[in-house]
Amino acid sequence: MSVNKIIKRITTSSILAMKANGEKITMLTAYDYSTAQALDEAGIDVLLVGDSAANVFAGYETTLPITLDNMIYHASAVARGAKRALVLADLPFGTYQGSVDEAYQAAVRMMKESGAQAVKLEGGLEIIDNIKKIINAGIPVCGHLGLTPQSINKFGTFGVRAKEEAEAEKLKADALALQEAGCFAVVLEKIPAQLAKEVTESLNIPTIGIGAGGDCDGQVLVVNDMLGFTKDFKPKFLRQYMQLYSGMVDAARQYAEDVKGGSFPNENEQY
């Protein structure tokens, strides 16, 4: 007789409770079913279907070209692979900045068609009404401040943000506004560690950092980067936990050698 193991799903309430209890939150990106299964089995709390799929999955230089249909496709694959982790999906560039209604429609499509449990949007006060509308529809929202890659053409570089006083003050005000609007968490990307610490201490909702130091309530990395799958990408904030790219090159070379040399398949690998 098989015993069905009941897996308790991580929810936005669990994420808020982790901050209250001082438990660090783990988040990694995922774009496909198999990766989602592996990260879920490892006990990662949140799988972020990041629009970084545009970079690491599709090979674009920026995140701008990825569409809502593309993101729904990735998010639905991840949602099928995740049994425990909360699945959080990015709304892509151009689908939520234009108007409250446009943002609402994009978030509803993501939730209905992908099975994700929450959405992430880049920006603060300038999109606060759009965020409120989405939250009022019962859709949990995670904010994203600091380096917001969808604004790369405004910033000009992928460098550290909010080093200057004025930008740091705006970021603090944005973070409070996101909390007041009802966001359940906020990603802080590539900002000074001291600023991330101050923001983290000023909020009741958790901060999830990437290149924002160790005082955030949780950490997120792009899975391809931390697995060493992204070729020639090693920013200061990144810790690589394996060398998948070189491992794949070696495996593919070995396979080619075996096929060309006639040793694959052998008699145990045929019917």
Ligand code: KIV
């Ligand atoms: O798209 C993404 O992967 C992200 C993370 C870098 C936070 O937004």
